[in-house]
Every structure is written in C-alpha cells, then in structure tokens.
Amino acid sequence: SAIILCAGGYATVNEIDRLLSTSQASATDFGDLNAGRRGLRGTGNNTKALFGGGYISADSDQIDRVNIQSTGNAVDWANLTVPRNDLSGSCANDTISMFCGGYTSSYQNVIDKNLFASQADSVDYGNLVVSGTGGQTGGGSSTRAICRSGGNGGSGALESIDYKAFSSSSDCSDFGDMGVTADYPTGFSSSTYYFMASGWLTGSTYRDDIRKVNIASTG
Numbered sequence: 001s002a003i004i005l006c007a008g009g010y011a012t013v014n015e016i017d018r019l020l021s022t023s024q025a026s027a028t029d030f031g032d033l034n035a036g037r038r039g040l041r042g043t044g045n046n047t048k049a050l051f052g053g054g055y056i057s058a059d060s061d062q063i064d065r066v067n068i069q070s071t072g073n074a075v076d077w078a079n080l081t082v083p084r085n086d087l088s089g090s091c092a093n094d095t096i097s098m099f100c101g102g103y104t105s106s107y108q109n110v111i112d113k114n115l116f117a118s119q120a121d122s123v124d125y126g127n128l129v130v131s132g133t134g135g136q137t138g139g140g141s142s143t144r145a146i147c148r149s150g151g152n153g154g155s156g157a158l159e160s161i162d163y164k165a166f167s168s169s170s171d172c173s174d175f176g177d178m179g180v181t182a183d184y185p186t187g188f189s190s191s192t193y194y195f196m197a198s199g200w201l202t203g204s205t206y207r208d209d210i211r212k213v214n215i216a217s218t219g
Contacts, residue, residue, distance in 0.1 A: 039085035136187025
C-alpha cells in the first residue's frame, strides 16, 4: 500500500502525519518538521519526501527531507532559490522534484528543481506561465509535470493549468483550462490522469467538484 504523508499547517504546526492508502484508519504520528510552518508544499518518490517553503515568522526557503519507509523527524535537506510561502504547486517523478510559484512580497513564477539523489540547493528550472499562489499539490506522469492548476494571481481565482517536461529547464506552457476558477484546489494523479478537486471561489463560496485531464494530451 502507498504511504501518504501530511505535514505542517496553520499556526506553524510542525507535525508529520502518516496514512496508508489501503486503510481507513486514522493518521499516526510520523515525526516532526525541522520547523513548524504553513503554506509549504510537498513532493516525493518511492523513498524520499521533500517539504519546501512556507511561512514561520517570515517566508521560508527551507526544504525538509524524510525517508518515507522509516518514521522519524525531518532533516534539513536544502534551500529554495527564493524564500516563499503559499506555493502554487509542487510535482515530482522518481528523479526530479519541483516547487513552483508562491508569494514573497509579490506573486512568484519561479520553478525550483531538486534531485532526490543529491542533497544540494535548488536550481532555477524555468517559470510558470502565470505567477501565483494557492494552486494544486502533486501532479504528473514520469515525463510531464503539471506545475500549477488554479490558484490566485492577485486579481482573483485562476482557471488555467501550466505544464512542462521534467527533462526540460524551459518555461511552462499553457496546458488548457480547468473549466472553473478555483483557489486552493487539491491535486493528485496516476501516471495517466490528473485530478483537481474542490477549491475556493470567493467569500463563502467553495467548490465540491472533481475535474480530470489526460496528462499526455493538452486541452
């Protein structure tokens, strides 16, 4: 069964919770982040999970690492190129991890790349089509990354989706649209389909729909 890790949260929570995809049991304590923070994003492969960015008393550039198969506290792994919180997306394949967008005094479009095999600071790996915050977390196949879906670019909830090849340092391209505008949707994928669920529109209006795209085919 797949292991699911949930880390951080509002009021600078430092806890990492562990769930199993095949069990309906409540989460158990996995360990702690190096520092509690909100607005961070997570990525992972079969062995490592990385948690990047967020807000403590200021925007953070910290990337924490845990070994997924072994409970325990996170270790300091690397730093983002730009300290920022409320990232607009994160994605990974077995080799590459990417942290996308966010906010630090202004809306960011930078994409940072880390290698799971190397404990080195992030490198600039291109830009999003739209700068923003509050997008999805986690999406893509082994070759194509869904870097952002929805979120907020400063003038309201967004509808567009950004993507790029994991192997390319070039900027993102427009994948297509979600069909609705949504800030803070959640995202997840198989190797074939990417799903976007829920999100906030404005005021007290929230979405409960789930949307799907075929990762290999833009549209």
